[in-house]
Amino acid sequence: MADEAAAKPQGYLARHLSCETVSYSEFKDLFIPLLLENTLGILFSLINSFVISSAGMTTLSAVSMVDTYISMLMTVFTGIATGASIVVAQYHGAHRFEQMKRSAVSSITAVTLFGTLLALFSILCRGGIVQFFFGGAEADVLTIAKYYLAGNCISLPFYAFHSTECAVLRGVGEGKSSTIIALINSCICWILNWFFVIFLGWGIRGLIISIFCMRFLTMITVFIVKRIRKSILCYKLPALFVFDWQLLKRIFKFGFPISFENLLFNGGRLILQMIISPMGTNVIASYNIAYNVMSMSQCLNAAMSTTMFITAGTCMGAGRPDDCKKLFRNVFKINTLGYAFMAAVVLVLNRPICAAFHAEPDMLPVIFVCLAITMAAQITVHTSSFMIPNILRAAGDVVYTTIISIASMWGFRVLGAFLLGRVFGFGVYGVYVAMAMDWTFRAIIFLHRYKQGKWEQMHVI
Secondary structure, eight states: OHHHHHHHHHHHHHHHSOOSSSOHHHHHHHHHHHHHHHHHHHHHHHHHHHHHHTTOHHHHHHHHHHHHHHHHHHHHHHHHHHHHHHHHHHHHHTTOHHHHHHHHHHHHHHHHHHHHHHHHHHHHTHHHHHHHHHTTSOHHHHHHHHHHHHHHHHTHHHHHHHHHHHHHHHHTTOHHHHHHHHHHHHHHHHHHHIIIIIISOOHHHHHHHHHHHHHHHHHHHHHHHHHHTTOTTOOOGGGGGOOOHHHHHHHHHHHHHHHHHHHHHHHHHHHHHHHHGGGOHHHHHHHHHHHHHHHHHTHHHHHHHHHHHHHHHHHHHTTOHHHHHHHHHHHHHHHHHHHHHHHHHHHHTHHHHHHHTTOOGGGHHHHHHHHHHHHHHIIIIIHHHHHHHHHHHHHTOHHHHHHHHHHHIIIIIIHHHIIIIIISOOTHHHHHHHHHHHHHHHHHHHHHHHHHOGGGGOOOO
16 A cells, blocks of 8 residues: 555656656656755855855845846856757757757857856946945945955856856756756855855855855866766867857857846846835845745746756657647646745745844844745746746747846836835835736736747747
């Protein structure tokens, strides 16, 4: 009986998370590493916040604001990496392995160079950047923010390199290698943060040194893990300096719209920081604590969404859109249940979670209301608003998804936050209501696009 009980869930999942193109085992091998990666990535951000919050709300506010800008830079060049993973996944699905490998290597070089240029620009213009985006904050916050921005950007090219490596590894089904890299990365992060920030007590300087060492060591780890696991994407260093312009053109065709979307999306988040910054240091901290907790609650669902993105690319590369549709129907149900479970956990454990951020007592009810708004929206509309466009992108429907995402971000989340938060005086609550409105609009439009079926006839390769 015990064996039968154990077999039923596995049989159910095997039936609902598999198709002719992608087996349940392949789906699971993608999802589990991605879940671990996402969890580790969120924990990395949370641990940075936990550690640096011990230095006070002023330092936490500065780090949180700058991290929003850094996230914008990261998602710009990881957008190109996403374009590469689309191309790589479809070549993999079509069994065209030589083009698959050349696409991966060319994209790694291109993204690393692009990341380096963005980092140099940010270092040279750090004063203007901080003043433009966060000028409404207190003087002490701005001083720390300038210092942290320059220190963080020094190691940004290392992140560009290893994040692109992980993206193309996932595209060819080597998610386990990517997860091993993420696990080692997180262990390095925790050890270095503890040593430089807590043990030595170096505060913001220690955090900068920790981030630099962690990103450099992770870049080295990529080569070691790929060699040990005999990755099909192993290459010699000279290959990084050979450009296949035709493949890069195809990668950029899908990567640049995604990068542009990411740029404006995270640019919108920066504008939100500008809207919030005059409201005071505690409001800035409340907003960012709630945002970090919300991100943590999305670990399971973000992994499922990325898995769906990769498997959709594989299905489309094999010419089987019906397989993609079958998987999505079942993944949608699982995702919704996952959001409901995480909402219950977050709202019940709200106070202990906030205590880990050293939140002051008057911040707790504010954070709770913000989380209640986002948890409700996640359960009802978040899967449609973010997983469906991933499927459309994997099929090659990139331009449409970019236009809608940008319009929704700026029309609802940014303009709505300004009107509700500042003009009508709802403060940080208005900002989170505007975010829920953004998700709802995306869900309606993308669901309609998906049901139209035009994406089923699109071709990437």
